[in-house]
Amino acid sequence: MGVWELLLVGVVILLGLSGVLVPGAPGSWLVWAAVLWWALDDPQALSWAVLVGATGVLLLAQAVRWALPPRRLRESGATPRMAVYAGTGALLGFLLLPVIGAIPGFLAGIYLYERLRLGGHGQAKAALRTVMRAGGWSVLTEFFACLLILGAWCGAVIWG
Template identity: 65%
Template sequence: MGAWQLLMVGLVMLLGLVGVLLPGVPGPWLVWAAMLWWSMHVQSGLAWVLLVGSTVVLLVNQAVVWLLPPRRVRGVGVTRRMAVFAGAGALVGFFLLPVLGAIPGFIGGIYGSERHRLGGHGPAVTSTRAVMRAVGTSVLVELFGCLLVVGAWLGAVFWG
């Protein structure tokens, strides 16, 4: 696979990660489609294992998201800025503490956004709890599954 195709697969995966945070964009499907494209072109044993593994992870991910309570965005105060902070926090946490760091990074991003908006620790903690109860858990589960797939792909590209 050439460098340009590899770059395009990476960009589609990045779009899928951003799509998890944006309503109406099928983030996990984009990540899976990029993995499928890469596997079809590389055609190695590792590529097929990653395709099957990512399919299982994303299917289990969707089942868990469906079992969670529905998202209640209205009335909680979720903004685009908060989504950007949460996504950036998850990405930073994912790379600082591989895989597991995405969870505290996501929550820390929400807290940072709320701390900036509200100005104090107490109101920011209260708002972060409310956001996590309303929408954060389902978004976090979906983002975590996609980050696992992207992380496995990055590992295969760089070290496989």
């Protein structure tokens, strides 16, 4: 697979990651489709293993999401700008503290947004709790699954 094709797959994965943060967008399935495209274009054992792993991770994430309360983020005051803060925090956390750093990064992104918006620690903490109860855990589950897939794909491309 050529460099440009790999870059396109990476761009589609990043679009899928941002799609997870947008209500109604098929972000996680876009991430999966990008990995499928890569595996079909570069049919090796490693690429197929990443595709199988991505499928398993996404199915598990969907099962966990069905067990969580339904998303009511708009009612909690969540905005697209908050989604950008949360996603950026999760991505930075994922890079700084591989894999598990995405969870505190996601929470820190929402907290930072609320702290800047509301001004106080107590108010930001209460708003963070409200957002997470209103469906933030569902978004975090799906986003974390997609970050795991991104990490596996990057590892396979770099070291494979």
